[in-house]
Amino acid sequence: MEEVKSTLRWTAMLCTAVGLVIFALSAEGYKAPEQKAEKDRADIILIDTSPVFGRGDKPPVAFPHDRHTEIMAEQKKDCFLCHLKESKPQAVSAGPAPQPESTERMSLKFKRLKDTNLKEVRKIYHDNCIGCHMSMAEKGQEFGPIICGECHKEGAEYRSARKPSGMDNSLHFRHTKAAQNKCETCHHAYDDKAKKLFYAKGQEGTCRYCHQMKTEENRISMPLASHMSCVECHRLGKEKKLEAGPVTCSGCHDSKEQMKIKKIEPLPRMERQQPDTVFVKTLGKDEKAETPRMNPVPFDHKSHEGYNDTCRVCHHASLSACNSCHALGKPLKDGNFVKLDRAMHQAGSQTSCIGCHQLKQQAKECAGCHVFMPKGLMEQSDSCLKCHMKPLPDSAAFPKTAEGEKELAKKLLQSRQPVKGTYPQGDIPENVIMKDYADQYEPAEFPHRKVVSSLVEKMNGAKKTSQLAAYFHNDLGTVCQGCHHYSPESQKPPKCANCHGRPFDEGNLMKPGIIGAYHQQCMGCHAAMEIKKPKECVECHKEKKK
């Protein structure tokens, strides 16, 4: 009996142990509810020593910078509570005129000027961060984490909502005004031989032409450069109690704050000696051909400046002509091996001509018709000729000077005949009665003329796309083709019912029946143009009373 007792006892202990293991396993599977408050932040800096010193034994720390600057401001302290001063390299001036002789600037590192070794850097962080938190705790104030795991969290406590920041032409104009048109305040170039920065007048471009996203050997990264220049200047400005830009992370990187940035309208043109009209050549810069195979494209540079927020939308790598990097024949390394054809015509790309035009078609005013049209290059040649204009009948040989080119381009551009609108009102049917749902609904009355004129009004009123529309809609009947599709331009285009009949035609799978055609076309256009009314079925066709 003694043995029996011990067996049972042993079994009981085993059961308890197993029960605890099962409980523990299932408890581990349970996830704590996510902290809801303040999870999306624009100011998260990841304190991660692994890129410099290799992988540590604790996860990197997500540091909310703005929260600390808030507390710092409450305590009437400034940035130098955490950041040290470092000597400024020559020539680059940061800050408005009042402090040209300043040889120091704020270091972006925390309480150090250099990353020495892991042990020292770790000590700097631990001593200062935890030290400050402890002192605040002693004063009875709200304090930050003290225990290892509270900073070095395994899972993500925050979610970075940082939006990239940058300058558009409007913001640039505000800066040039503040700097009193002294471009050298911010713009510099690098002399490779002298290994020095200097100001190159007439060569100013966006910082991003040199400063990439990662620090290279001799060139700091764009984030570093922008914080050193922009934020530092703003900080100095605020010191001097001048009107200056943001110094907090969220001030530039939070999407809501970004929307608060004042936009200048109307925006004066940037002064960078850029041409008004120019030819987009159809040969690479150093390529030779007897005659260019495609007609060069006359390009209204001045108008296009107004269609985009920045220059770098098109001038994505430099402010020179496209063909200086993109060759027609053998692709060049400078152009990232992108040939001239793709650079000009790639659908879906913002930097190519065709791509940008197609993106503009997604605007509300255009989408109603354009949402139905397939993307990509047209096969017909007459659409090519809209850009690659045929030479004027009375023109001589292609000019040899730059000035001559500009003149010819201007002439060609002026010879264009944009079409703003469509046929005269009287020629457009006023109402169209659609009788096809006769058994269930009353005929639908479509205010055809009103809709057409409203469409044309919206088209012509759109600031950035009206010229585009006017030029490419080269016939009075082009606009009609938005609905009267798959037919040539005509003053009397076919009726819907001429082509759309019974549904599910085996020979024409993509063509809907008449009912489907009406609903897909009408409702599709309304959805694309974000037209709220009509919404209910009976707003278009009343129910038939039985």
Add this chain to the structure above:
Amino acid sequence: MFKLSDVLNRSLLTPFNIIAGIILFIGLIITALRFTGGLAAVTNLSDYNPWGLWIGFDLLCGVALAAGGYVTSAAVYIFGMKKYHSAVRPAILTGFLGYALVVLALNYDVGRPWRLPYPFVVQAGTTSVLFEVGACVLLYLVVLFIEFTPAASEWLGLKRARNLVVRLTMLLTILGVILSTLHQSSLGALFLIAPSKLHPLWYSQYIPVFFFISSIIAGLSMVIFEGSLTHRYFAAKMDETHLREKEDVVFGFGKAASFVLAAYFAVKVFGIAMDDNWRYLSTSYGAWFLVELIGFVALPCLLYAAGVREKNIRLIKWTAAWAVLGIVVNRFNVCLVAFNWHLPSSERYFPSWMEIGLSVFIVTVGVVAFKFIVTYMPILYEHPGYKTPHP
């Protein structure tokens, strides 16, 4: 006035009779409701949950727990373990009543019970696992009935019939094992068609194997469990052979159950490994699976072994009850708990009081029938006219 109690020389109003009578009465009411109001009036079944307690318990558990019939007769007649001979008739009786009640329960659950023969006489859906289940259950019920008839024949004095059937024992036993293998595993195979609805820890290509092996465990444990109950309440009916052999049965079957449980445990673990489902073990369903696997498979395996080793009859009997519960837990898990695990809790199923009531009713019918047969027919004793020589 003629009174049955006079004939029987005792009162009919025993506690058992009263309770059983109430349950049977409630069962009749539920029957009436079912056939006048449809399943909606009686069950909590829905379009998401077409199979509920009646399938989960009355069908799946009923068939599994009636497996003692083929296990015992296989042990005695095929494997030649004559010392368990006294356990055969009770096991066959339990089996026969079990399967008969399964068919009874099916008549409630199925929409048009009078059409139950249709798959065999009108149109056979041979692609269906359910067809195979139905055919095998039907045939096996016939086999069990025939195997049961000797006891009834002896009671009724039908000597020729009895002797004829006894001569067929070997054939019937083999047929019984074949049919049981097929339908026990196919009851599990029913769920093979719904991998998207059964939790990965319970769904495996090996479900048929799991159900078959666990039916052996169910049979062995049920013989011990039900044997211990009959010994408690019907000891007066047991003859000397039965009383002598019953300990052997408990120890022998307990030992066998321990081995089979160990094999079942291994097979279940392999099932998880085959589909690399380890990560599910750390979820709440995983915890419940571990409770089933460790608490109701590994634990009885160890307890059976300990009981046999220490000759502790009491431990083995309680372990048998626990193992029976474990089989019920497993069948419920497959059919009700792990099934539809992906649905939100608002769409999950829990049986209604009337469903539970009807299941209790069916079990009570079985118990009452068992009591009657065991009292009047030579199940727990050998009929003096047919005593076989014992070594």
Add this chain to the structure above:
Amino acid sequence: MSLSRRGFLAWMGAAGITALGSQAGATPRHFKGYPQSLCVLHDITLCIGCRSCETGCNKVNELPPPAVPFSDLSVLDKKRRTTAKTYTVVNKYLDSGQEKKPIFFKTQCNHCLEPACASACFVRAFTKTKEGSVTYDASVCVGCRYCMIACPFEIPTYEYDEPLTPRIMKCTFCHPRVTKGLLPGCVEACPTEALSFGKREDMLKLARERINKYPGRYVDHIYGEHEMGGTNWLYLSGVPFRNLGMREDLGTTPAPELTSGALATVPMVAALWPVLLTGIYALSKRKEKLLSGDKQNALAQALAEANAKSQAALTAAMEKAKREKEEAVQKAVKTALEQSAKKTQEQ
């Protein structure tokens, strides 16, 4: 006839090899659909949630009038499923973008190429017709509801409140209409032609053409092309299908193939088990015989030993008796001689 051990093992080996061979040769062939079978392509980007399809279905199938009229669009705010009174439902899904544009889509039986319900039904109440529709025959249905367990799309419903004549209810693809060349009720009713109807090959072509023409508008996947072996109801969507509650984890194995393996073992068991069990029986009988033979031998031996022992004892006893008798005789003779000698001495 008794089976020798060698014979038994030979049979088992042969059976085993046959079983293996049949397994290797059985490559599952998937049914690609009856040629020219009809199909519906549901373009979810065109659905406006008007519920005209539900109205049309209700009318054409003469279903009972709904509790809430079809014109009431507020029912779309809750997720609905097919019921015994509705073969098809429209559901709403709010896009997770900033605009929260609602997306509507229709759910009904997908009329699989290899239907799970047809495979599961043990009275063959379901038929995959050559028109593509999966039809239900209520005249043989027993009401076991295994089809509801089997359907991976959770479509078939049951008339639980019918006590004696409950039926499974599901979309019929308007089979009677379609065989007459008419359109299914829902397709005919849809105003935006979100439901296109035609041959399955054509609907697949149409779906691919739409994806090619408007790549930004669609997720590049035709739901139902391969799911569960393929269905006669195809879907195109602008958002991932799983967002709409359409399961993307069903795999491409047709349902019948999931159980065909288990069913294939039935004849194997039926063929092998008799041999196996008879063999075990024969072995156990032989063991018994040997055991009883051994017993008899031991008994005989014991008896012989006992016999021999008793014989020896008897012989020994007899010898002893003989000796004693002789001794007694000798003693008697001696005594007699002594007595006679004494008597002579006295005279």
